[in-house]
Amino acid sequence: MNQKKLITLDSFIDEALYHKRTGYYMKKYPFGKKGDFITAPGISILFSEMITIWIVLYWESLGKPKKFNIVELGSGDGELMLNMIKTSKNFPNFFKNLNFYIFEKSNYLKEIQKKKLKGFGLNWISNLNNLKKNKTLFIGNEFLDAFPIKQFIKKDNIWYEKYVEKVNNKYLLRDIKVNIKKYSKIVGFNFFNQEKFVEISLNQITFLKKISVFIKKRGGGILFIDYGFLNKKMFNSLQSVSKHKKRNFLLNKGKQDITHLINFSFLKKYFYHCGLNAIITTQGNFLKNMGIMERAEIMSKNKSFLAKSDIFFRVKRLTDIKQMGDLFKVIFATQKKHEFKKGFDV
Numbered sequence: 001m002n003q004k005k006l007i008t009l010d011s012f013i014d015e016a017l018y019h020k021r022t023g024y025y026m027k028k029y030p031f032g033k034k035g036d037f038i039t040a041p042g043i044s045i046l047f048s049e050m051i052t053i054w055i056v057l058y059w060e061s062l063g064k065p066k067k068f069n070i071v072e073l074g075s076g077d078g079e080l081m082l083n084m085i086k087t088s089k090n091f092p093n094f095f096k097n098l099n100f101y102i103f104e105k106s107n108y109l110k111e112i113q114k115k116k117l118k119g120f121g122l123n124w125i126s127n128l129n130n131l132k133k134n135k136t137l138f139i140g141n142e143f144l145d146a147f148p149i150k151q152f153i154k155k156d157n158i159w160y161e162k163y164v165e166k167v168n169n170k171y172l173l174r175d176i177k178v179n180i181k182k183y184s185k186i187v188g189f190n191f192f193n194q195e196k197f198v199e200i201s202l203n204q205i206t207f208l209k210k211i212s213v214f215i216k217k218r219g220g221g222i223l224f225i226d227y228g229f230l231n232k233k234m235f236n237s238l239q240s241v242s243k244h245k246k247r248n249f250l251l252n253k254g255k256q257d258i259t260h261l262i263n264f265s266f267l268k269k270y271f272y273h274c275g276l277n278a279i280i281t282t283q284g285n286f287l288k289n290m291g292i293m294e295r296a297e298i299m300s301k302n303k304s305f306l307a308k309s310d311i312f313f314r315v316k317r318l319t320d321i322k323q324m325g326d327l328f329k330v331i332f333a334t335q336k337k338h339e340f341k342k343g344f345d346v
């Protein structure tokens with residue numbers, strides 16, 4: 001007997017990643033060599049150190065506010081947070097003013113974070129209203145790519161939305177006619193003009209709007225690091241990974257990660273629409289501007305040849321244009337009146 005079920009692509013991804021019992025992020029430890037993928041904080045501590053030094057300089061540019069929130073969005077295994085706190089302690093005048101928060105969707109990962117970060121006085125929040133009303137820096141590494149996306153395709157001048165249909169326990173893609181204009185209203189501007197294929201995450205849009213409103217009102221900024229592209233037409237960037245290999249995202253629901261590339265040009269435009277200015281650079285450029293090479297030299301002193309090679313091998317992975325250096329971008333959004341470009345110089 002045919003068992004049919006038709007759901008939008010973003011609902012399918014949402015179920016696959018975040019279903020309470022069976023969702024990928026709700027039950028599985030995906031990070032590291034033995035897991036499915038490695039993220040920058042797990043490659044080298046120098047990534048987290050450079051980010052922290054950047055935050056110190058940014059805090060100084062704001063006039064060293066006495067109360068300052070640092071909110072990590074989607075902390076994963078908590079490695080970036082751990083090293084941000086440790087590095088911040090080297091700057092006591094900065095550290096004493098900080099409130100650290102984690103905003104995390106997965107209860108399973110929250111437990112892992114709580115164990116790792118025990119005793120640091122951190123706050124976990126699931127509602128932005130619970131943040132202290134201070135100047136704030138929101139930071140997310142590989143956070144945006146974890147949102148479920150919708151896809152639309154234009155054929156003979158008609159727009160279709162991608163759906164997933166379950167037929168006899170197999171998932172198949174279907175194109176269903178859609179009035180795409182209604183989504184422009186949600187976004188606030190026409191994002192599909194001159195596109196033949198569109199990828200967009202409405203959950204992400206809603207979330208970005210919320211944090212932009214917070215920043216506009218309270219002051220501070222938003223720093224995202226993620227893989228993505230600039231100044232290009234949209235394309236199908238959906239991908240699925242398990243055990244460090246690319247997979248078909250329709251298979252093994254709940255057992256593999258599903259992500260997409262971030263359209264940084266769109267992101268910048270959207271922040272502008274929300275009343276913020278945004279600047280973008282590549283991860284390689286950002287880390288080098290923040291002094292990652294010099295720090296690696298210092299760290300390597302008096303180390304064995306093997307240990308030195310390991311440090312530089314990891315830095316290369318983060319910064320090399322053929323590895324993460326170019327594909328990964330950094331975007332910083334802040335109030336239009338405040339300009340801070342450290343790390344973003346060409």
Ligand SMILES: C[S@@+](CC[C@H](N)C(=O)[O-])C[C@H]1O[C@@H](n2cnc3c(N)ncnc32)[C@H](O)[C@@H]1O
Pocket residue numbers: 025039040041073074075076077080103104105106109140141142143146147
């Ligand atoms: C790809 S992982 C990145 C983890 C970590 N930032 C790192 O760099 O290793 C995505 C993280 O974001 C969390 N996440 C995804 N969507 C979220 C949402 N809407 N709100 C809060 N956390 C979310 C996931 O549970 C996971 O911790």
